[in-house]
Amino acid sequence: MFDKLESIHHRFKGLEEQMADPEIISDQKRFMKINKEYKDLKPIDDAYHSYKEIKEGLESAEGLLNDKDPEMREMAKMELENLKDRKEQLDEEIKLLLIPKDPDDDKNAIMEIRAGTGGDEASIFAGDLHRMYMKYFETMGWKTETLYVNEGSAGGFSKISVEVKGEDVYGKLKFESGAHRVQRVPKTESQGRVHTSAATVAIMPIFEMEDIDINKADLKVDTFRASGAGGQHVNKTESGVRFTHLPTGIVAESTDGRSQIKNREIAMGRLYQKIREVQQAEFDDKVSSTRKSLVGSGDRSDKIRTYNYPQNRVTDHRINLTLYSLDKIIEGSIEEIIEALQVYENTEKMKEGLTI
DSSP states (O other), X not given: OHHHHHHHHHHHHHHHHHXXXXXXXXXHHHHHHHHHXXXXXXXXXXXXXXXXXXXXXXXXXXXXXXXXXXXXXXXXXXXXXXXXXXXXXXXXXXXXHTSXXXXXXXXXXXXXXXXXXXXXXXXXXXXXXXXXXXXXXXXXXXXXXXXXXXXXXXXXXXXXXXXXXXTTHHHHHGGXXXXXXXXXXXXXXXXXXXXXXEEEEEEEEOOOGGGOOOOGGGEEEEEXXXXXXXXXXXXXXXXXXXXXXXXXXXXXXXXXXXXXXXXXXXXXXXXXXXXXXXXXXXXXXXXXXXXXXXXXXXXXXXEEEEEETTTTEEEETTTTEEESOHHHHTTTOOHHHHHHHHHHHHHHHHHHTOOO
């Protein structure tokens, strides 16, 4: 493990030198990329220095165990026990730090919420989820832009898409993909019966063009006039964009944005995500026939969470987490759930030694 830490330390020092290079400083995009990696590696570099200090301390204490002075030997023994305890604790911290991050975790994301089964109540619930997430985004200091809105006839939304920008957006939100189920008495229910409705959430990382390794010659691009809700502009201009990846036949399109440029960005992101999902499924099959990713393929038919209003209960079915604080969670306090999912994912990675 020390060799791994030493290798990362040399990389960290190299980044430090690059950040002082006038040529790199003048290239803002390149500087920001290097600065991001530098900040990501800093906790590991700090751990390297602590580990090195403990390692040297152990060697020094062990050398004093044979000292002629009994007091020195006793002090060395006590110091040795203390350093061993510190090393054991640091070992566990370093294991967590060295778990490979999903390379997409630091990306911005598009959140799409759709009403599912349940009629008007499903649209109202989709609106409740949107409000919950917007409150959470506010506490995180993230910026949002609504890309597409189709309101429900009784309130809420049949579909809404929001672009979210900030630090580690996708890394936090990726666990939200799937079907969210609500159990409560709808406002339209006269006899007080509890109904079950659903809304689906899809989280898509936003990729920069340099992130995407797709041969442009393999892409067929179509533009078209969008139809449906979204404003008059969609019927007057060819703002809709459709990409077809010829080698795989995978198709992705977007009419969510208000311009062709924005729709190209969204459609390309969707195309890349679909290709990534196919590649990930192939990887999972090769590695283990029994392993199932925590987030899965993002298939929105997977029921991931239930919001039970009569019991003030929220249950995440993937990790059997139940919290009796729905009143706070629906107001945006979802950090506890997200942290529990992150801990679970890291534990699974440590068990299996796999990367996403």
